[in-house]
Amino acid sequence: MSKISSLIGIATIFFISLTIISIIFPSLFSSVFGKFSDNLIPYEVGTLGVPVILSNLGLLFFGIIYYKKKLPSSISNSIDKIRIFEIPKKPTLIILLIIFSLYIGISSPELLLDESKQWGDYEILEDALKIWPDGKSENIYIEEQNDRYVRMLLLDASQTIFQNIKILPFVASILVILFTYLLTVQITEKRFAGIIAILVLIQSHTFLRFDTVAVYENFWVLFYLLSIYVIKKQWILSPIFYILSFFTKAFVAPYFVMTLFFVGRTSISSKKKILLLISYVGIIGISAIVIFSGDTIYPNVIQIDASKFFIGLATFGPLLRYDFLLLMTILPVVVGLTLLAKNWIKETDSILFLILGTLLAGPILIVFTNFYEILPYRYIPLIVFFSIGIGMFFSKKPNS
Known part of the structure; x- marks a missing residue:
């Protein structure tokens, strides 16, 4: 294991541990770094505190004794058989067809829901679409919507072509599931690992909550996944998909660092990497010129306050409180x-770095900036890479 991999593993464990602490003691970080901390009890255990402690300690203990080969041989051998297990191609296609059919069948009724009655931000999106693409507004939030050119183009197309703004966002969510599978298979070379990854993803409350929502769509997640997936196949498309992701949602800007690390760990030639x-x-230089020399709101919303980092980290538990599998x-x-x-597995540290980066991005x-808040849907990339990470435990080769 390289020093870089060790450092990434330690850093990821450290920041995940901080989030676990913030779940166990919900008021701790706010009492230290918050502006209104007088009436807070720092070490009061939260509702999820005890379950999180028990599940994490139990799984850590079990994992350690399995890793140290201290389990009874019958249990250890059964676990190894599951990790070695692989599904042939044809049954895999049938399983995928069943999974996607069930998912689409269960989620598609949500396409008939009126978002204006569900989400307050939909009014801003609706007003932005009315003046898209050439109109101007004095409302900075409407202007910010229209600065996300790719997203607005796709939402406008969904409305115009299908008479339903939710259709293309739903298609994007379906493709997120598909490319979660494909990326897992690409990394692990195991179809079974890919099946496990997408099952973990579609059980996520947060993913299912936002998979058909236009105002909080998954276009940016899809484009970013594509930018990683194509590196081994058609590397020249990677920066194109990344920039499409960026102009869908600027939140993906710091993901650039994660992509570079992923490229460095991918098995392509040094020439292609350069x-x-x-x-x-x-392409990032060109994007920066567009942002800072054009008429966008982004340069005007920068306001640095380092103390908010730990407040942001503490939002992880409350925002994902229904994603029990992830928290536990x-x-x-x-x-x-x-x-x-x-x-x-060489790319394991890449997945660790992606988990770390998607955790810290918010x-x-x-x-x-004070312009944005950390909302639950911003953690969907983290849920995707967490799902891939679980899939990797089922990717052991027979000779490993």
């Missing part, structure tokens, strides 16, 4: 992935 780096630098297992998962990175964002 060309890809040059392509990313070029994320610390053992990142510890386990750190051990996997030590042993055999807290880092609010350090630099």
Whole structure:
């Protein structure tokens, strides 16, 4: 295991541990870093505190004794058989067809729901679409919507072509599931691992809550997944998909660092890596020129306050409070992935870094601006990479 991989594993475990602490003691960070901390009880245990402690400690203990080969041989051998298990191609296609059919069948009725009665921000989106693409508004929130050119183009197309603004966002969510599967298979070379990853993803309350919502669509998540997936196949498309993601949602800007690390760990030639780096630098430079020299709101909303980082980190538990599997297992998962990175799968540290980056992106964002808040749907990329991370535990080869 390289020093870089070790450092990433330790950093991920550290920040995940901080989020676990914030779940156990919900008022702790606010009492230290918040502006209104007088009436807070720092070490009062939250509702999820005890379940999170018990589940994380239990799984860590089980994982350690499995890793140290201290389990009874019958149990250890059964676990190894599950991790080695693979599904042939044809049954995999049938399983995928069943999963997607069930998912689409269960979620499609949501396409008939009126978002204006569900989400307060829909009114802003509606007003923005009325003046898209050439109109101007004195409302900074409407202007921000129209600065997200790719997103507005796709939402306008969904409204115009299908007479339903939710259709293309739903298609994007379906493709997010598909490329979660494909990326997992690409990394692990195991179809079974891909099936596990998408099952973990579609059980997520947060993913299912926002999968058909136009105002909080998943276009940006899809484009970012594509930018990673195509690196091994058609690397020249990677920066194109990344920039599409950026102009869908500027929140993806710091993901650039994660992409560069992923490129560095991917098994492509050094020449392609250099060309890809040059392509990313070029296209990001052009985007920066568009943002800072054009008529966008982004340069005007920068306001730095470093103390808000820990406040942002503490939002993880409350915002994902219904994602029980994630909250109850994320610390053992990142510890386990750190051990996997030590042993055999090269891209494991890339997934660790993606988990770390998608966890920290929100807290880092609010350090630099008061314009945005950390909302639950911003954690969907984290849920995707967490799902892939779980899939990697089922990717053991017979000779490993």
